[in-house]
Amino acid sequence: MNRSPLCFSLSSGVPLLAAALLLLGGCSPAQDSASPASVAAAQARPQSQVAVARGKIDVEGGLLDLASPAAGVVQQLLIKEGQSVQKGQVLLRLADDAARADLAVAESEQQLAQTKLKARQERLPALKTTLTRWQAAAKQGAADLQNVDEAAQSLRDAQAEVDIAAAEASVAKHKVEQLRALQQRHELRAPEAATVIRLTAHAGSMLQSGSPVAVLLPQRPLIVRAEVNESFVAAIREGMKAQVAVDGDGGANKFEFPSATVLRVSPVYGPARLQDDTQRGPVRVVESVLVFDQPPVNAKVGQNVRVSFHE
Structure with missing residues (x-):
């Protein structure tokens, strides 16, 4: 049987034997199909x-840098560094004695205006009833048109007073809302859930509008x-x-x-x-x-x- 040129006899010497073994390794059946271990290793390689x-x-x-919403003295500091806060939680209050006094006066004026409006409105049903009766009497000849005109004028005057009182009540209401909004500016609230990272204000300190107060890490x-x-x-x-x-x-x-x-x-x-x-x-x-x-x-x-x- 003819032998392959790569198959050398032992008598050819050690150098030739070594070369043959190396070449035969390339012809081994293992070269034709990768072993399971090599496949697993290839699959385990990290992506390029x-x-x-x-x-x-x-x-x-980024982080939230909070500033004072208005100028004033810090009356209450309700947080500390490292504390978790929720959305809408009050963090700081400024002294607002004058704002509270103005709001109290405005609320009293609003209540007075509403009471005046209610009193004016309560007169209207009776005046309307009176006018209806005079109109019915005039149709039957039991009253003249002057009585009807006077009843109608009284109703118009009362309605005008109601309209004026309603306008005054609306102005008083808007004034109260405005003062409440100004008072809320004396409070600093958390815009969202977060953790207090740093404070740059303390109770008793004087702040200007826009002065830095705290740094928050949002959740x-x-x-x-x-x-x-x-x-x-x-x-x-x-x-x-x-x-x-x-x-x-x-x-x-x-x-x-x-x-x-x-x-x-x-x-x-x-x-x-x-x-x-x-x-x-x-x-x-x-x-x-x-x-x-x-x-x-x-x-x-x-x-x-x-x-x-x-x-």
Whole structure:
């Protein structure tokens, strides 16, 4: 039987034997079909990385900077740092003695105007009845037209008084609403559920309108704002998966956050705030916003991260 040129005898020497074994390995049946172990290893390989960017953990819309709605002295400070607050909760009250006094006077005037209006309105039914009777009597010849005219004029006068009283009551009502709105400006309320991060006011301090009072962290899902270098912008798209790690952490817990998904990619270039090239000058980047696939543990707003984008 003819032997293959690759099948050498042992007498050919050790060098030839070694070469033959190497070549025969290439002809082994294992080469024709991958082993289950190699298939599993291939499937377990991570997706290819297409770009890396620096970023920061943030919340959509950012932190809430609250300012004093009016000028005045802080009468009550009802929160402290680290406290959770709900939407509409009163955080601070300014001294409003003068505003309260003005409101009390206006409320009294409103009550007086409403009482006057009610009294004027109560006269109308009797005057209408009187006019009807005079009109009926005049038709039967039991009364002259002068009595009818006088009854009609009395009704018109009473109706005019009702209209004036109604206008006065409306003015008084609007005045009370205006003063109540001004009084509400002496209160600062939480615009949404949040956590108090920092306070810059205290009880007894004098504030101007617009003076900073507190910084709140809204209870919204955390996001990542990544600065993608202009060299990698073409490789980034919405829906792409990414891995988020603490920036500069090269230890065993390098990827300590859940995976993330690209929510949107800005259509505008801008200067980098997290990276710079001392040799080439300012770096142009495009902001990419990512959402975590699961709520991250121990992540903090403002934390520097490194984002690895994968196909």
